[in-house]
Amino acid sequence: MGTRGSRAVDAICVATAILAGCSSNPSAVSGAGRTGVDPGNAAFPDGAVAVRGSTNQARDGDPARGNGGSDPERGGQAAGDGRSGSPRNAAIHCAAPKLHQGKASFYPATGAGNCSFEASAQDRMIGAMNRTEYAGSAVCGTCVLVHGPKADITIRIVDQCPECSVGQIDLSQEAFAKIADIPRGIVPITWSFVPCSVQGPIVYHFMNGSTQWWTAVQIRNHQHAIQKLEYLGSDWRFHSVPRLDYNFFVQASGMGPGPYTFRVTDIHGHVLQDAGIPGGDNVDSPGRRQFPACLP
DSSP states (O other), X not given: OOOOOOOOOTTHHHHHTTTSOOOSSXXXXXXXXXXXXXXXXXXXXXXXXXXXXXXXXXOTTOGGGTXXXXXXXXXXXXXXXXXXXXXXXXXXXXXXXXXXXXXXEEEOOOSOXXXXXXXXXXXXXXXXXXXXXXXXXXXXXXXXXXXXXXXXXXXXXXXXXXXXXXXXXXXXXXXHXXXXXXXXXXXXXXXXXXXXXXXXXXXXXXXXXXXXXSEEEEEESOSSOEEEEEEEOTTSBEEEOOBXXXXXXXXXXXXXXXXXXXXXXXXXXXXXXXXXXXXXXXXXXXXXXXXXXXXX
């Protein structure tokens, strides 16, 4: 397979609507030069769980206000700690992962690609997801357990394979060599999404060029797939940020000068909330926690 760079995906909802209903109106991003949509959790219809008790308003006991009561000026005790709260991040029962049927091919992967991660010579257990199940970048950074003819491996999704058929994953050559002999080229596989083995908290990566007037944030180092990112605005309300096909949540009108309060939801309904997150041009800001494991 040929080498891929970042590609804009047109009308991605046409491909994902049969998996989950996403908007059919792609939104252009001012200044980004690419078009994308907010696919929600289109790629994970079998594992998606609604956020319990979620609200779009910072309310009583919300650590985003730094208080435990309805009056932010009274300075009550926040849930969690002073910088970060996690009101709904206890481990929960998650739906069993769906087993997908498909095939594996390979290409000269570097770690870079449509998901907008950097190339890495140290991490080549990676792959590119077919366009349909890429779902407008919803699977970027997630991990996949691949059952091949010779072995089982776990890879991380870093790119999109527009020419691949549904169920197909284009692996790095290093990953493919572990499940089959290279001369075979394409082999049948089964695969499923699994939690990533990560260390430390999630990381908020601000895109090169991000400012208070145009803000793009990518969630990195996450155990489970990301469903939603929200930021607390000056109106004390949480605002959902569209996720574009190149794996950044982009607020085209900007999020303000920061520091920021973010609320991140994974596909299982776990919620992490971080306050005091500094932003800027090409900045990595770690949160305080990682998503919890799913109960068996």
